[in-house]
Amino acid sequence: MEKKDHIISILVYNKPDVLARIAGTLGGKGYNIDSLCVNTTTQKDISKIVMTTSGSQATVTRIENQLQRLVDVISVDDLTNVESIHREMVLVRLNRTAHNTQAVKDAVDANKWKVILSGDAFVIIEITGDKTQIDFALARLEPLGVADITRTGLVALKLED
Amino acid sequence: MKLKGTEILLKALEEEKVDIIFGYPGGAVLDIYDQLYKSNFRHILVRHEQGAVHAADGYARATGRVGVCLVTSGPGATNTVTGIATANMDSIPLVVFTGQVPTGLIGNDAFQECDITGITRPCTKHNFLVRNIEELAMTIKEAFHIARSGRPGPVLVDLPKNVMAAQTDYDPANVKIRNHEAVYKPAPKKMANVLEMLERAQKPLIMTGGGVILGRAAEELTRLARRFRIPVTGTLMGLGSFPGSDPLWLGMLGMHGTYYANMAVSNCDLLLAVGVRFDDRVTGTIDTFAPNAKIVHIDIDPSSINKNVTVDLPIIGDTKAALSDLLRFLDEHHYEPDSAGRQAWLSEIAQWREKAPLTYCRNGEIIKPQFVIQTLHRLTGGDALITTEVGQNQMWTAQFFGFDRPNSFITSGGLGTMGFGLPAAIGVKCAFPDRQVVDIAGDGSIQMNIQELATAAQYNIAVKVVLLNNGYLGMVRQWQELFYEKRYSFTDMTYAPDFVKLAEAFGVAGLRATKPDEVEDLLRQGLAMDRPVLMDFRVSREECVYPMVHPGESISQMALGTREMIN
Structure with missing residues (x-):
């Protein structure tokens, strides 16, 4: 089956x-x-x-x-076969280096992600979206030096009862 | 008026009309036992907490009411686990109260602390840890309601010592709980489907299970079968839900079912399965189970539907309500079976019955266990309440004691718990002091809870133990004989106590028979005594339970036993 x-x-x-x-x-x-x-x-x-x-x-x-x-x-x-909205969220911490600062900014701006905390040595980005969008984001950020992530489970809401 | 937790507990039990508690005291329940001491509650002191749960379970199976036990924390609580799992597998309503260390000590590895709600989560229908006195009355009421509603089951209530010592207002009229009753929605369309299936069927068969007994639907099921001349087979848990003396009765199906019941299942074209869950011991290999049949499955638990066997028409609901609806619908639509067709089907079954009736080789020198059971059946007029242990004793009882009434065969079906029969018989006898209550036991099983003979002796609970003593763990030995080239690995139990002397040491009468011609007299003597009796029957050592479906086989492929048995 x-x-x-x-x-x-x-x-x-x-x-x-x-x-x-x-x-x-x-x-x-x-x-x-x-x-x-x-x-x-x-x-x-x-x-x-x-x-x-x-x-x-x-x-x-x-x-x-x-x-x-x-x-x-x-x-x-x-909810698999009923109309519903699906979202996950991931928090990503990237190590900041002289080389990646501009690249990170470009990625964040282009995808309308959110920088929620930025320090000298790191930057933390919040991304929400469905599973595909999160997978895409992680793939996009990976080469820029991901130090750690926390990814939520999926939340879903039906469009009508 | 403010009451202490211990007082609220006993008052709440009165509200639930509890008339007996099986229990064992200890540190964490000292306050509750002190309250019991001041009350008139009937309390049976068992000798091991597992015995308390089995006794409450036997009481529940025989009466249809909720069985109650009370034990202390830690080891007292963990000793109940096998009993709770036994009740859970067979959907028996119990409320088990366990003591717990004071709430402030929970999680500290206090003396006799254990996380009993965590341990029993997978083997209870539900459980509770009462965290404060305000929750107590509501929790007890909800526990009883959950235990008996819908598909019944055991509920554990963990009672921390300080909660039971605290005080609060108690008024039973103000205790409100959620409703857990299963809702039965009549489904006329489904009834029409059943009618249509019945009209098309040439070879209908009813398969009755424990859900018919739990749902008090034996009368409706019997009426359905007799009214439309549909033959009936049953699972182990369903024995007694249709009269064993009725010509339409085919006996049990499955691994040690009758040849004709299994052939009927394998050849029927419509199977009405009521209150069953298609256990693997019943179905044999799934893909060859009832291969030609449309299957209608009536059960109260949606999770039973399509769990093991895919069915054509599920009807979810209480067996009594669903069968009543079906009977009414069939009558209103003037359903009459095609009598020639039905006769042909019953004749076909009769031929299978003739080919391989349920039998055994009689022997003039050695006592056959089946003979003891048949003689017991004859002497009690089939009217006794029978418990069993687990193994060969259980299967021979299922085969040879034709149960005519529901709630009269009390056995651990799902979990298969050795040591169940004696304490269960004590619980049954407490509920029915005037009925003959007999535990049909093996020499292996009886030793697992033999300490309960002391309980029977203390209260003069006149249970009768019929010990089929073959000096082996007989069923395991049978498998070793058949599938392990007679390598009897650790199944020889010849080194055993002298059971007659042991019974006497406990203050129980001990009797022994070693020859077939002593069996009847010994049974008469034991049954007539107004005190607990252990009857030690030295039976043939290497008798096997037949017929038998070998593991991994279809139930249509039965090993019938020796040539003499077939003829």
């Missing part, structure tokens, strides 16, 4: 160990979590988890069913 990436949006009660339950359920049954984002919603007792996983449709349906069994899970939504 065809394997593809799936984006699953999960509403949960904001209990201390809810993330452990979700990770444990998936890990224990042999499913992978590729990326993960968690935070509260506008209701403080409810959190939203967006995770990406890969597998056949049947596998992903099984994952959804297993999650749905958890007492603290309110709803599970596969």
